[in-house]
Amino acid sequence: MFSILRSIWLTFLHIFHKTETVEYPEVKPYLAPRYRGRIVLTRDADKNERCVACYLCAAACPVDCISLQAAEDESGRRYPEFFRINFSRCIFCGFCEEACPTYAIQLIPDFEMAEYDRQNMVYEKKHLLISGEGKYPGYNFYKNAGVDMGVKGKGTGENEEMPVDVKGIMP
Amino acid sequence: MKILLIIAGVLLIALSIAAGLIWVERRLLALWQDRLGPNRVGPFGVAQVIADTVKLLFKEDWVPPFSDKPVFIMAPGILMITILLTFAVLPFGPNFYVFDSNIGILFFLGNSSLGVYSIVLGGWASNNKYALIGAMRASAQMLTYEVFMGLSLMGVVMMADSFSFCTIVEAQKGGWFIIPQFFGFVVFFIAGIAETHRLPFDIPEAEGELIAGYHSEYSGFKFGMFFVGEYLGITLISAIIATLFFGGWLGPSFLPPVFWFLLKTFFFIGLFILLRASLPRPRYDQLMKLGWKVLFPLALINLIVTGAVLIFLK
Amino acid sequence: MNIFFYIAAVVAIISTIMAISGKNAIHSLLFLILSLLAVSVIFYLLNAPFIAALEVIIYAGAIMVLFIFVTMMLNVGIENKNGNKLTNPRKWIVSSILAAILLVDFILALKNVPASPSVDQVILPKQVGISLFSTYLLAVEIAAILLMAGVIGAYHLGSQKKKVTHRFLEKK
Secondary structure (H helix, E strand, C coil), X not given: CHHHXXXXXXXXXXXXXXXXXXXXXXXXXXXXXXCCCCEEECECCCCCECCCCCCHHHHHCCCCCEEEEEXXXXXXXXXXEEEEEECCCCCCCCHHHHHCCCCXXXXXXXXCCCCCCXXXXXXXXXXXECCXXXXXXXXXXXXXXXXXXXXXXXXXXXXXCCCCCCCCXXX | CHHHHHHHHHHHHHHHHHHHHHHHHHHHHHHHCCCCCCCCCCHHHCCHHHHHHHHHHHCCCCCCCCXXXXXXXXXXXXXXXXHHHHHHCCCCECCECCCCCCCHHHHHHHHHHHHHHHHHHHHHHCCCHHHXXXXXXXXXXXXXXXXXXXXXXXXXXXXXXXXXXXXXXXXXXXXXCCCCCHHHHHHHHHHHHXXXXXXXXXXXXXXXXXXXXHHCCCCHHHHHHHHHHHHHHHHHHHHHHHHHHCCCCCCCCCCCHHHHHHHHHHHHHHHHHHHHHHCCCCCHXXXXXXXXXXXXXXXXXXXXXXXXHHHHHC | CHHHHHHHHHHHHHHHHHHHHCCCHHHHHHHHHHHHHHHHHHXXXXXXXXXXXXHHHHHHHHHHHHHHHHHHHHCXXXXXXXXXXXXXXXXXXXXXXXXXXXXXXXXXXXXXXXXXXXXXXXXXXXXXXXXXXXXXXXXHHHHHHHHHHHHHXXXXXXXXXXXXXXXXXXXC
C-alpha cells in the first residue's frame, strides 16, 4: 500500500527531471567512430582500391547481402569487377568488416539511408567506394603481404625477411 | 432553444476533452518518463489529435468475415452512447446541465453497467480467442467493480439525502464530501479505474498477454470509437469524482463555476494518467481478490459507519 | 406522454417476440435486453424512476451480462445443429396453457382494480426505501435470507482446499 503511493509520488517527481529525448533531425546525436552504420569500400594511401575480392565478406555475411565478382588488372592485382550490397537485407552486424583481411570494407557512423524505392537500397561499387582511407589511415595490405604488387619488392616489408633460397643448402 | 445550446455545449466540452486527451495523455506520459512525446504536428504537437482522427477516418474499416456482423458493428456504438448519455445528468455549472434527474447517480450506474455490453459483445462478435478472453475478463472485472462502485456512492447519497447530482453539489457548500467520505472516495476511484479498464487495471486489453483484448479485430473508425470511448470514460469518472467528492462547480468566485468544475476534472484526469505512468498491471486473481476482499468490505463498512453517524447526529 | 408509452410498449413487445423466436442465442439475449430497457422506459413514464433505474442496473446491467457470459463460454451462440426441437408442439403446449390461464387472470384483475392513484406523483427513491423497510420489512428480510443462502453456497462451491502433499504422493 505504502509502496504503491511512494512509486506514484516518485513517478510524479519525474516532471522535474530533464528529458532524455534528442530531437533528432535538428540535433544529431554523437555517434562513436566504431558505430556500425553504412558500409563503405576504402582506398589505400595511394588511392588504389584496398579490396582484393577475396569473397571473405560475402562468406561471412549472415544474410547474404554482399555479392561481388573478382577480376585482375594487367599487373595481376585482384579487384572486384562489381561489388553490390543490398542494404534492405543488411543487418549491420559488422562481420564483413571483421572478415576483411585488407581493411577494405568498413562500417561508418552514418545511418540516414532511407529510400522511398526499395530498389534504391541496392548499392553498387560506385556508391560504396570512397576516396579516403576510412578508419585505418596509412594501412596498405600489400606492404605486409608477401607478394610483389609494385608497392614493395619481395622481402622488403617491415616484418619480413628475404625469401629463402630453396636451392641453396645453407640453413 | 436554451436546452439545445446546453446539449451542444456539453457534447462539445465532453468530446473535445476526450479527443484532446489523446494528445494530453501522450505528452504527460512522456513527461513522467523523461521523454518529449508528440511535439511535431502544430504548436507543441496539439494538432496530433486532428492527425490521429484523420488517420483513423481514412483507414480501411474492416469487418472480419468470420465475425457476427450486426453485433460487431453495434458494439462500439453502445460504449459511446452509454457514456455520452451519462454526461446529460452531470452538472457542469449551476445552470449548465441538460436535465437534473432525481435519480442521477442511478442513471450513471445503469449506464455504466450497460457499457459492459459494448466490450463483451465486441469481444464475442470478433470471434477471436484473444478478443473472447478479453471480453470475459472485462465482464467479470466490470461486474465485480460495479457492485462496490454503487455501494461507495451510497455514503454520499445518504449525506446529501438525494440521488441528484445538483442537490449533492449544493449539499457540499458547507464542506466537500472528500473529508467525511474519504474511504468512499478511495473505493470509488479504484472502482472507476477498473470500470474504465485503464492501466493499471487494463487486464481486458493487456497488450502483453492478449494482443489488444476485446478490440483486436477492430480497425478504422470503430476502433476510434473504442479509443475515444475510453477517454470519454476517464473524463466521465473524473467529472463524477469532482462532482460527488470535491464540490463540483463550487469554488472561490473569482473564476466562473464551469471553470472550477473543469479544473477539478482535469486534476483527476491527470491522476489517472499518473497512475498509468507509475503502476504495473496486477494479475487477474489479484485484481479480483483486491475487489472482493478489500474494497467490498471497505465500502460496506463505510456505508454502515456513515449511516450510524448520520442517525447519531440527528 | 402517451406516445412515448406506446413507442416503448411496441419496442418491448417486438423485441420480446424476436427474443423468443430467434435462433442465435446471443441475438435473442440482446433482444431480451432491449425489451428490459423498453420496460424500464415504461416504468419511468409511470412516475417510478427508481424502479426504472433498478431495472436497468440489475436486470439489463448485471443479470443479463451473466447470461451472455455463460452463453459465450458454452459457445452455443452460433447455431443449434440438432434441429429446433422447440417447434414440436408437445414441448410448449403445457406452458402455453398455463400462460393463457395467467393472461385471463391478469385481464380479469385489471378489470376489477381501478387505476392506481399514486401514478400521478413521482415516487422518489426515499419513499421506496421507507416503504421497503416498514410495510414490506418481512419480504425484505426473507429476500435477505435467500441471498445469504446463495452467498454461503457460492462460498462453499468456490472455496479451494489447500493441497498439502504433492499429487504424486496422494493416496488414491
